[in-house]
Amino acid sequence: MQTNYNNATDQQQALHDMQALLHCPSLICTPYAIDEQWLTKFRQHAVLPRDLAPYQGNQRLGFYYQWLWQQLIEAHPHYRLLAEEVQLTWQKQTLGAIDFLVENTQTGHLEHWEVAIKFYLAFQQQWPGPNAKDNLDKKTTRMLEHQLQLSHHPAFIEQVAPQYGMPNIKRLLMQGRLFYPHQQDTTGSSLAVNPQALTGNWCYPAQAAQLTLKPIRKTQWINPPSYCELETLLDVDTVTAPTQAIAPDNQVWFVMPEDWPHRDGFESLENTQ
Template sequence: MSCTYSKLTSKEQFRNDINAVLTCPSLTCGQPFVADEAWLSNFRAKATMPDHTDYQGNRRLGFYYQWLWQQLIAAHPDYLLVAEEIQLKWNKQTLGAIDFLIKNTITGQLEHWEVAIKFYLAFQNSWPGPNASDNLDKKTARMLEHQLALCDHPAFRHQLAPQFGQPAIKRLIMQGRLFYPHDKLSSGSDLGSGIAINPDALNGKWCYQSQAPDLQLRQLSKTQWISPPCYQDLKMYLDTCELSIPTQAVSPDDQVWFVVPDHWPTHNRDR
């Protein structure tokens, strides 16, 4: 966490991030293997707060989010971490990595979990991310059809199943926030794709930088996207004139915003 942006200590932000992971609903519903509220609620009921540890890994948000889940699993009485970030190779090609293999100590079953933290903006019948080459439909399909299928691949069955066993349960845990256009008069084409959205998914608003000067937003660092501090705990006002990448911020009413450059999504990079 960057102290430049927030008054919170690293320990406070860690606890907030852990609590956010425990309470954040899944983005979608209705797809196979998606962790629903019933499962998340059961996991949360027995979860204990891990001891605070400063994160030392890859600075990309997805790696930090996966590490938060690793901390929660390690501290949970019903789950035992068997292996994580397992690279699979077949015919000299890398197929991908399995996020977690976990033993359910109640059922005795081995489980395969894939986790992802994602942020998408409703735009022209789709859900693009801040990097608009990514979108919710494509990411969901990738997680379901490729990532969760890795444990069924011959590479796993031949190379890893003899060591770890064959998973009996698969889980997709994809959390984050969905952003809707700030203009309430936006057309239906700006309300995302037809994928089934969890009605309880966290949401926010988005706008172009030219629409934001009067909003008095305070800026978030990317490490704060999982659990945005409240407005009064943030230090830096968002200078929309200098904005060059999609940036999250918080308004005085603690609404979370995504402000994107006026050229988004044509040029669509984030940090």
């Protein structure tokens, strides 16, 4: 699947993607997760950057997403980006990297932000991703119990705090979309997902053959185009990788290969109990 931001993401698309993120609810309702009140306030004062240079970073969607938020922070009148990708090591071991250290210029508070763009599908009371080794519960646990705790690790206190101080606030920005199975009454795990999260449907190619869908590139997942903007109909016989597509009602679909999620070593809850 094509993922080339240097060509596909010109300034206008990047600005549209930023607009989409400013209206995209959190996937989850957990400690530190942004809520609609915070996002609305951030959006009301947000300024889209002018003379935006083309994105030149890692081609994976998550890196592009982090770059979009970097641009939004740097252009925002109420926030100042102090540091990003703050690498921490301790006793010769790499602990990880803090996404953003941000100063709220109105309160003077130092904030630690972790950001992630994710897409998960409800399947057998779980939320696996397109790569089923990833799932929403594991990702949330990782973000809450590891990533957001880095700013209180002794490595941070010793190596970073002397320059920036200790964070007063931690924020988790996990945006994206949750997909529910076509013609099935199946939910994901018991994790507290945001009822306002963006949603879509998912199905296998055999089911997609009965629908009229138009595929989109991965570079369009953040801000999907409308059905009428697309030309090519989805050929279900060519679906060998998770493919997002748009229906005539502009609903977003995920069409998954027939062997998903088991090709990724997915284990059902029954097999693990």
